[in-house]
Amino acid sequence: MENLILDGRKVAQSIKNQLVERVQVLKEKGVTPCLATILVGDDPSSATYVKMKGNECEKIGIKSLRIHLPKETETIELLETIQKLNEDASVHGILLQHPVPSHIDERKAFETISIEKDVDGVTSFGYGQTALGFGKYPSCTPAAIMSILHFYQIPIEGKHAVVIGRSPILGKPVSALLLNENATVTTCHSRTTNLSEVVRLGDIVVAAVGKPKFIQGDWIKQGAVVLDAGYNKGNIGDVDYDACSEKASAITPVPGGVGPVTISMLLKHTVDAAEETISKH
Amino acid sequence: MENLILDGRKVAQSIKNQLVERVQVLKEKGVTPCLATILVGDDPSSATYVKMKGNECEKIGIKSLRIHLPKETETIELLETIQKLNEDASVHGILLQHPVPSHIDERKAFETISIEKDVDGVTSFGYGQTALGFGKYPSCTPAAIMSILHFYQIPIEGKHAVVIGRSPILGKPVSALLLNENATVTTCHSRTTNLSEVVRLGDIVVAAVGKPKFIQGDWIKQGAVVLDAGYNKGNIGDVDYDACSEKASAITPVPGGVGPVTISMLLKHTVDAAEETISKH
Known part of the structure; x- marks a missing residue:
């Protein structure tokens, strides 16, 4: 049977094409969308994923703020890092790369990300909003x-x-x-x-x-x-x-x-979040 | 075929028996569990439900704080009422009786209830926690x-x-x-x-x-x-x-x-919430 191959690269390209224009408009208004990524430890595949996400951001004009914490980082230190990013108005999205080292309370770290910056859709609050039909950034x-x-x-x-x-x-x-x-x-x-x-x-x-x-x-x-x-x-x-x-x-x-579409959704949510900060003013 | 009739009254009684003891312990520690109910307007069945819930509270020693707002209440006034109850340390649970009059943004009102007092399980935050497996007060x-x-x-x-x-x-x-x-x-x-x-x-x-x-x-x-x-x-x-x-x-x-079990869960969550305020001290 002849079947349809669902080409994710094509879908991703279509999404990214729209984003390039939206990033341009944001920059003209003085806002550079910024995704902060947090990598804890040295797991090679996690490092690769984070790097790829950062690079994809930059390709379409999103600023990539890359934070790399040592594998010995304690939960409390990670929470402080996230809290600072929550408060940093130049950061629009926060991504904590999963998995973190096992001594860290990953759920607590996820839950610390503010709902406005949860572009990766990891908080229970964001999940609840998504499931009830009004979430902005589903996973x-x-x-x-x-x-x-x-x-x-x-x-x-x-x-x-x-x-x-x-x-x-x-x-x-x-x-x-x-x-x-x-x-x-x-x-x-x-x-x-x-x-x-x-x-x-x-x-x-x-x-x-x-x-x-x-x-x-x-x-x-x-x-x-x-x-x-x-x-x-x-x-x-x-x-x-x-x-x-x-x-x-x-x-x-x-x-x-x-x-490939997953990464483009991360970019889209980051641009959405940056636009939200403008529409609030 | 002989089948088992699942007797909700029996289940509810078993739950309430346990709650009576827990309420007693709380009162000995100086805490009277309190459920605030908010009724907006004069819908007779809503009025009956709220009254029944309040009475069930009192039967096991939970204080019932009954707030009745006129049907003309605006969303902003309802939000202020909820906000005051959020801040009132003597109130452990908040129940907004559904449905509110149609001119009110019910979802916004539900979302205003603080997670610690959402004993009726109506917030998206509470829903998300429940679905992810660590919610305290499911609906x-x-x-x-x-x-x-x-x-x-x-x-x-x-x-x-x-x-x-x-x-x-x-x-x-x-x-x-x-x-x-x-x-x-x-x-x-x-x-x-x-x-x-x-x-x-x-x-x-x-x-x-x-x-x-x-x-x-x-x-x-x-x-x-x-x-x-x-x-x-x-x-x-x-x-x-x-x-x-x-x-x-x-x-x-x-x-x-x-x-009948639904009401007993509301009572249980209110007692749970009152106990939480003690364990935090």
């Missing part, structure tokens, strides 16, 4: 998944969406966003019994498990839309792409699917 | 449903729970609570296609639609547990009780099911 991967569906005009209303995974920044918020766009939403996880049968209910399937090639071809209903939010070692998604694409009417590849 | 009806399941030791983990309804204080939070206790959760609503088929997936079915006798007997899988959070005119639930109880292994009646 970036869930927002990316919705952007892909919108870009390709894939119908959501009345469809049965099955989300595999329930993390605070992925499974839960993407379930909430799909529900708010009138999908019937089933959220599955490691304790789900008969997972394959449940996934087979899905007109839209979102894989957010963090296990390479976990979603099998025969779990997918003929004609379903498959979105793979997984990004495992060696550029491998959560979905067995070859097997699933035989069943799916549309599918995101890995790499080049959800990933 | 009372969802909390009541979980209490009934716990009281009757009904297994939740790995079960497929189907919630019909997605309101901010009922369908969404009960979905979140069931998910956090390891159910696979499907949330349905007015745009769900093939609703009867989806409901038939449920090992646990929660009806939160607000339409009398909406859930039909042939929608219920043999042996499912049915919880009716509906409370429609004339004491009628959302579930066609007679038809559904022929299929269900356990079911809540209306009245005498979820309703």
